[in-house]
């Protein structure tokens with residue numbers, strides 16, 4: 001059993017002709033919390049979709065436990081996905097189902113457990129995210145932070161080996177943010193899972209991630225433990241960590257010179 | 265010259281994109297058929313959708329049917345009495361409803377009420393990544409979300425059309441017999457004698473089944489295909505009504521000519 005649960009090798013991918021990823025290499029160690037950081041539109045969410053097999057790489061591969069994802073047929077991919085839990089950016093709760101039914105959904109779809117056991121499991125998962133008291137509510141009655149915690153309870157409903165989080169902190173108040181931070185670490189360690197977090201929140205991520213990848217221009221621009229990256233001399237990393245508005249990542253979208261646009 | 269080329273480009277593009285969408289809708293149809301197992305194995309999923317689509321359309325269908333029936337009664341009476349055959353009013357109302365107006369008007373109302381709701385629901389589920397989330401949970405959204413709604417529409421449509429015809433006949437009865445005073449015995453007995461089970465009622469049910477398939481597929485496809493934005497979903501909803509209405513009327517002509525010809 002190798003240390004790495006997920007391996008991404010020389011991965012290239014693009015939605016159109018242009019490549020979004022130009023040869024990405026990443027390794028996600030078992031039991032660790034790894035983060036993928038990068039600016040908006042750098043293709044972070046797309047990496048999660050490639051891991052989940054929702055889209056196919058142009059070249060290179062993603063393998064999970066030695067199995068190459070895009071070589072699987074649909075039932076193979078579904079089998080792999082049953083080992084994964086994913087927290088979508090805005091929760092993606094099923095709006096026509098209550099909190100309880102949302103968490104019960106994966107259990108009802110994939111197991112034949114009797115109702116009383118499902119009930120115990122759902123309440124246990126909701127308890128883990130601190131929302132046992134909210135099981136009767138509908139998703140529209142939840143705040144952003146609560147919705148995300150319910151989605152997290154649903155993602156861990158079947159005790160996945162891999163938990164993926166897409167921007168778990170985006171749009172949350174500082175308290176909810178701290179709660180989610182804490183949950184990610186606790187759940188990872190309690191379930192013995194491997195977690196991947198996609199985010200651009202520097203402070204939170206550096207406070208609890210074990211390993212961090214920076215993506216820029218379609219490649220891994222930097223990687224390392226938070227300590228190593230803090231000490232990094234790479235201009236890109238410095239710009240990102242200290243949130244400077246101009247640097248290797250320019251403030252202006254490339255454009256003709258200002259003068260020619262103003263017809264001077 | 266340039267204008268002409270532009271014109272042909274636009275026409276060509278609009279034709280090819282329509283054919284393309286027709287192809288994708290057909291593909292969705294076959295995907296639904298092969299992923300339908302669950303809709304019947306776990307019939308409560310379909311049942312829930314029948315309840316929603318059926319109940320949602322029931323009030324508008326009953327009210328419309330009653331008015332349509334009353335108008336038929338009035339119009340029919342004034343024409344028939346000129347020929348001294350006002351007792352035939354029962355047959356006229358019943359045949360018009362069972363053969364044509366029941367299935368067609370029901371389908372048009374269904375498209376406007378339930379069809380738009382289906383498109384908006386699926387479009388929003390896609391825009392809020394609920395369908396993606398389902399895929400990531402190793403659950404096929406076509407089997408779990410789309411197929412039950414499809415079968416619900418196909419099952420609900422003939423039931424709604426029958427209700428439409430029944431209530432319409434009642435409306436005709438109220439106007440012709442109670443208000444105008446046509447002989448009640450003649451009204452019902454002529455209807456009984458001249459409405460054929462195989463050629464009138466079964467054909468009407470076949471029509472509404474076909475409309476059920478068409479309306480529901482269009483609504484589902486538009487929702488599934490909508491760009492994941494508020495504007496995209498609202499446009500898709502409009503397209504559902506327009507496309508369904510045209511398709512229903514076109515199909516009605518084709519089906520009627522086969523049924524009368526055959």
Ligand SMILES: Nc1ncnc2c1ncn2[C@@H]1O[C@H](COP(=O)(O)OP(=O)(O)O)[C@@H](O)[C@H]1O
Nearest residue numbers: 015016020038039040041042043044045046047
């Ligand atoms: N389904 C799609 N079709 C076409 N382009 C897409 C699609 N999804 C994302 N993109 C584009 O790919 C780029 C990267 O998207 P994404 O992976 O969501 O970035 P991030 O999560 O890092 O913000 C963006 O420019 C986005 O517009």
Ligand SMILES: [Mg+2]
Nearest residue numbers: 044045166167
């Ligand atoms: Mg993203």
